[in-house]
Amino acid sequence: MTASPRFGERAAVALKDAFLQEALEIATTKFIGLRKDSFAGFPEGEGLRDQARAIKEATLQKLDHYLEQVADNVERLGGHVHWAATAEEARETILGLCRDRGVKMAVKSKSMATEEIELNEALERAGVTPIETDLGEYIIQLAHEKPSHIIAPAIHKTKGQVADLFSRELNERFAADPEVLTAAARKELRQKFLQADMGITGANFAVADTGTVVLVTNEGNGRMVTSLPRIHVAVMGIEKVIPSMTDLMVFLAILARSATGQKLSVYTTLVRGPRRSGEVDGPEEFHLILMDNGRSRQIAGALREALYCLRCGACLNVCPVYRQIGGHAYGETYPGPIGILLTAMLKGDRAVKDLAHASSLCGACQEVCPVGIDIPRMLIALRHRLDRERIAPLGERLMFRIFGRVLASPALFRLGAALGRLAQRPFVRDGRLRSLPLLFGRWTRSRDLPPLARRTFSERWKDLA
Amino acid sequence: MATRGEFLEKIRREVRRAPGLFAASPAARPDRPTEAAAAARRQMAERWPEALERFRQEFERVNGIFHRVAGLDEVAGVIRDIAREKGARELVAWAPGELGLDLRPSLEPQGVSIAVAPTDGRDDARRRHREAAARAPIGVTGADFALAETGTLILISGAGRPRSTSLLPETHVAVFDRERLLETLEQVGVMLEALHADAERSMSGGVISFITGPSRTADIELTLTRGVHGPKEVHAIFVGTR
Structure with missing residues (x-):
């Protein structure tokens, strides 16, 4: 599958994909309903969201302190801490561990951080077989695709497609039945969990005060990966650290509700370093990779608030753009409204030249965000920067420059309105502007526009006053 | 590197440079965690019957199977019935000292x-034990806490x-009493917090x-499917005191 390098073209392909359209509609509507129901019976929810937001902000205000604390405590518990300034350093750390310890196969539980650093490709090049174990990610990996949703990576695939895929890859005929396919994955992956030398995870949180790395999963693969292989490596963005166990409970109370409408996900796993003496399971070695990769620049930057993100996926489900085009069209690791900001954070503003406009600024994302991230505000600021830094196309910049000038001057505005009323005449049909010429035609291709009124509000106001 | x-x-430099979005502090922690934990336990000594009922409801809502027995001597009987239903002839269990009972004398003769x-x-x-766990259809554990609000069993690993x-087993059975609620x-x-405040624990x-x-x-067409990697069935046995 080769995706177009242009966002507009990728989006157009997605819009024509009837199956994808239906899958997105069903999935996002279902997630919205589940989330809504779970908060409806939970009056404390609002207060907890405010509190969670405050905890994230407070943590950023002393991030250096909490990172030091988490590192000290992980080491006290017998773990190793690695500091990765870039994606490359994070990859190299893991590859180095694989080399030194003769790792041939690594099992992974779903992690956006390892997607971000494109770890699987790097492992394969180094001769280490990475196995994704989250069912959705496993499907995606077998199909050589990328996840299309933060928490439901394979929502764009039918059970028929999954059955064909499994039948081909596992050399056995499977029925197009989720029950049968899940059982097949269980059997296949169980062997991998027991054989793998290394388990690789992300981290939902790390508690500074205790050195605890927290993983939230529904399938149990997070537990497998942290219990069975002899080495466990967790890759974590620096913004995931939180101060205390008390704080953790605040986040747990809202995370699953926001993501899937569950009160808690099935498994919350608090990892406290390697296996202790007397224990049957657990790794001999535990490594925590603390990764910056563009994050620290935003502590004092315009995208600071995006560092609050819990990766719950709630903003994807409610976004009118995501709901139409799905995750692949974004062409980046992190899709959806928050994905635009995270991409800008990791790769710079230039990378989201087009994506910055993939939002209607309706504000639904902020409304559902468990930590109240003001995504629309940052998107507007981002568009402003794209203009100021001359990254946006010349035509667009010119247009907004003119528009700004007109809006700022009452005389020009009145003149513009008068000219507009004249110019629009040939194009008004049944009281709507349905088809405009030239550049403007791109707007009316998919929607119409109310014409400029015969008299402006201020003209009518004069008569009334 | x-x-x-x-x-x-680098982080410190950025933190110093950042004005911060608003005045904020982390969640207020108990000043004396050990005392706070003792107070919570005292509270639960009164309130456990309501908590147990809530736990049962929430646990069943997430498809757990709840059992209640009058005393420790009845636990083996419940487990025997589960084993019969599954046709299981082998099970793994926490060490008797950790579980609070030894199942061998009552189950091995059967x-x-x-x-x-x-x-x-x-x-x-x-x-050897790892292999047994990978083979056994049933695993029996205790629970350190049973959380009523969400129907959650909380287990601390150890020797x-x-x-x-x-x-690893397809069926997990957890045994707990009212002290855990x-x-x-x-x-x-x-x-x-109390656990971490205690240097030894x-x-x-x-x-x-x-x-x-x-x-x-729910990764295939959002169809809810159980037992993808962990257990397909979870039982909680509440042990009363006669």
Whole structure:
């Protein structure tokens, strides 16, 4: 599958994909309903969201302190801490561990951080077989695709497609039945969990005060990966650290509700370093990779608030753009409204030249965000920067420059309105502007526009006053 | 590769430069966690019947199977029935000292063999037990806390309390009594703060697992399917005091 390098073209392909359209509609509507129901019976929810937001902000205000604390405590518990300034350093750390310890196969539980650093490709090049174990990610990996949703990576695939895929890859005929396919994955992956030398995870949180790395999963693969292989490596963005166990409970109370409408996900796993003496399971070695990769620049930057993100996926489900085009069209690791900001954070503003406009600024994302991230505000600021830094196309910049000038001057505005009323005449049909010429035609291709009124509000106001 | 010093220095520089979005502080922690934990326990000594009822409701809502017995001597009978239903002739269990009872005398004469978790962590014993856990259809554990608000069992791993007992078998059975009941996540927070405040206990147990029902996924067409990697069935046996 080769995706177009242009966002507009990728989006157009997605819009024509009837199956994808239906899958997105069903999935996002279902997630919205589940989330809504779970908060409806939970009056404390609002207060907890405010509190969670405050905890994230407070943590950023002393991030250096909490990172030091988490590192000290992980080491006290017998773990190793690695500091990765870039994606490359994070990859190299893991590859180095694989080399030194003769790792041939690594099992992974779903992690956006390892997607971000494109770890699987790097492992394969180094001769280490990475196995994704989250069912959705496993499907995606077998199909050589990328996840299309933060928490439901394979929502764009039918059970028929999954059955064909499994039948081909596992050399056995499977029925197009989720029950049968899940059982097949269980059997296949169980062997991998027991054989793998290394388990690789992300981290939902790390508690500074205790050195605890927290993983939230529904399938149990997070537990497998942290219990069975002899080495466990967790890759974590620096913004995931939180101060205390008390704080953790605040986040747990809202995370699953926001993501899937569950009160808690099935498994919350608090990892406290390697296996202790007397224990049957657990790794001999535990490594925590603390990764910056563009994050620290935003502590004092315009995208600071995006560092609050819990990766719950709630903003994807409610976004009118995501709901139409799905995750692949974004062409980046992190899709959806928050994905635009995270991409800008990791790769710079230039990378989201087009994506910055993939939002209607309706504000639904902020409304559902468990930590109240003001995504629309940052998107507007981002568009402003794209203009100021001359990254946006010349035509667009010119247009907004003119528009700004007109809006700022009452005389020009009145003149513009008068000219507009004249110019629009040939194009008004049944009281709507349905088809405009030239550049403007791109707007009316998919929607119409109310014409400029015969008299402006201020003209009518004069008569009334 | 970045060193710790360089890495943190960069963060420190940025933190100093950042004005902060608004005045904020982390959640207020108990000043004296050990006392706060004791207070929560005293509260629960009164309120456990309501908490138990809530736990049952929430646990069943996430497809857990709840049992209640009058005393420890009845636990083996419930497990025997589960084993019969599954046709299981082999099970793994936490060490008797950790579970609070030894199932062997009552179940082995009935033809169910029990691999009890070793407590010394010797390599050969570990390997043998791991193999038994990978084979056994049923795993029996205790629970350190049973959280009513969400129907969650909370297990702290350690010697004689392997993680695999509640993970590898298709059926997980957890045995607990009223001392373990908590009502809210907030109380769990107090208990975990107390655990970490205690220098000795803070070093015990590599993993704390919150388990809320059987393993599940909805990754294929959003169809809810159980037992993808962890257990397909989770039973909780509440042991009363006659």
